Amino acid sequence: MCSVGDMFDVDISGDATMCEYVCSDCGKEFKGIGKNLRCPRCHSTNVKVK
Ligand SMILES: [Zn+2]
Structure with missing residues (x-):
């Protein structure tokens, strides 16, 4: 599960979860943390969680 918005409680030092994103400009889908x-x-930085 991925969430958008208040993600300040994400612990990157732990086991970070790969989320799927989609670029709003070109439509490219990719995974990232x-x-x-x-x-x-x-x-582009205009990406959002898929
Ligand atoms: Zn793009």
């Missing part, structure tokens, strides 16, 4: 992600195709 964290909040400030970039699209691997167009490098």
Whole structure:
């Protein structure tokens, strides 16, 4: 399960969960960890949790 918004309680040092994201600009789907992600195709930061 992934959630958007208040994710300040995420413990990155623990077992972080890979979430699926989709780029709002080019539609590329990719997996990543964290909040400030970039699209691997167009490098846009306009991504959201799938
Ligand atoms: Zn993109």
